[in-house]
Amino acid sequence: DSGVTQTPKHLITATGQRVTLRCSPRSGDLSVYWYQQSLDQGLQFLIQYYNGEERAKGNILERFSAQQFPDLHSELNLSSLELGDSALYFCASSVDIEEIDTQYFGPGTRLTVL
Amino acid sequence: AQKVTQAQTEISVVEKEDVTLDCVYETRDTTYYLFWYKQPPSGELVFLIRRNSFDEQNEISGRYSWNFQKSTSSFNFTITASQVVDSAVYVCALSDPGAQKLVFGQGTRLTINP
Numbered sequence: 641d642s643g644v645t646q647t648p649k650h651l652i653t654a655t656g657q658r659v660t661l662r663c664s665p666r667s668g669d670l671s672v673y674w675y676q677q678s679l680d681q682g683l684q685f686l687i688q689y690y691n692g693e694e695r696a697k698g699n700i701l702e703r704f705s706a707q708q709f710p711d712l713h714s715e716l717n718l719s720s721l722e723l724g725d726s727a728l729y730f731c732a733s734s735v736d737i738e739e740i741d742t743q744y745f746g747p748g749t750r751l752t753v754l
Numbered sequence: 755a756q757k758v759t760q761a762q763t764e765i766s767v768v769e770k771e772d773v774t775l776d777c778v779y780e781t782r783d784t785t786y787y788l789f790w791y792k793q794p795p796s797g798e799l800v801f802l803i804r805r806n807s808f809d810e811q812n813e814i815s816g817r818y819s820w821n822f823q824k825s826t827s828s829f830n831f832t833i834t835a836s837q838v839v840d841s842a843v844y845v846c847a848l849s850d851p852g853a854q855k856l857v858f859g860q861g862t863r864l865t866i867n868p
Contacts, residue, residue, distance in 0.1 A: 642801070673855065683845065683858040696855055728797060740787040740806075740849040743856060745799035 643667065644746035646731050652752045658719040661749045665712055665733030671695075672714040673734075673743060674706055678727040689714055721753045756781045758848050760859035767836055768867050775831045775862045777846035783807075787849040788822065788829045789856065794842040802844075805829065836866045 643666035653659055665672050674686040676699075685698035689708035700706075703721075708714040718725060728750050732743040757780040767773050779788065790802040803813065805822055813820045817834045833840055843863050847856040 642798070671854065675856075682860045683847075683856075685855040685857075688854055698855060730799060732799075734854075740854065742789070742801055742804045744801055745791070747796075747798040750797070 642744040642746065644731060644733050644744055646729075646746035646749050648749060649747065650750050650752075652754065653721060654754055655721055655723060657721050657753075658717065659721065659751065661716040661718070661729055661731075661751075663714045663716070663731030663733075663746055665714070665731075666744055669733035669735050669744075670712065671734045671741075672708055672712070673732040674700075674714070674716050675730040675732065675745075676727045677730060677748070678724075683730070686716070718751070723753050726751055726753045756783075756786075756848050756850055756857045758846050758857055758859035760846055760862050762862045763860070764863045764865070766865040766867060769838055770835050772832060772834050773836050773864065773866075775833075775844050775846075775864065777829045777831065777859060779827050779829065779846070779848045781827075781848060789847040789849070790820065790829075790831050791845045791847065792842045793845060793861065799845070802831075833864075838866050838868055840864060841866045 645664045647662045670691045673688045677683045686700040687706050688696040692708050703719050706716045728748045730748045732745045734741040734743045759778045786807045788805045792800045819832045821830045843861045845861040846859040
């Protein structure tokens with residue numbers, strides 16, 4: 641158990657819908673990262689937050705957005721869902737942004753868009 | 755741009771055999787970190803090792819060992835006396851110091867047959 645929690649574990653929804661994925665980082669970790677893992681693209685970085693502020697953006701679609709709250713949990717919002725958004729979404733956390741620290745991953749949320 | 759290549763898509767061996775998973779990386783940074791994660795069938799990503807670019811000493815942890823060679827930009831992972839429980843996808847990753855994100859290889863699916 642990495643200490644990073646993600647809910648829900650599974651999510652099945654229809655095209656055009658909107659969903660919210662939730663992540664709680666390890667105790668003491670200030671950075672939260674979101675990754676998408678699909679069969680054809682592998683693991684792709686989406687976005688990073690540090691202590692409530694967005695710090696880096698990767699291959700995140702405009703239909704997707706994220707935020708980190710004062711209690712450091714984070715949410716990833718996916719809207720106008722398409723079939724191709726079906727993937728495993730991981731949240732990871734690390735202690736400090738000043739050095740390359742180990743990112744510990746949550747169990748992931750498996751999203752299926754029908 | 756940073757890149758990680760895991761040329762072995764799938765490997766299948768019989769239990770108790772030794773197996774080496776290859777990881778080749780590309781980066782222009784002089785300071786960087788390399789990681790290995792294990793992704794068992796349940797889907798979560800389990801951290802295995804973190805190595806910085808200034809430490810080329812090989813590391814051994816039980817049946818696991820890692821060979822880091824800067825000259826060939828490789829960070830290979832060997833499992834000695836493999837066991838069925840080692841069956842998983844193993845993913846190699848490289849840090850991006852500027853963005854703190856991880857760049858992942860496509861992963862190697864390792865199957866250990868009894």
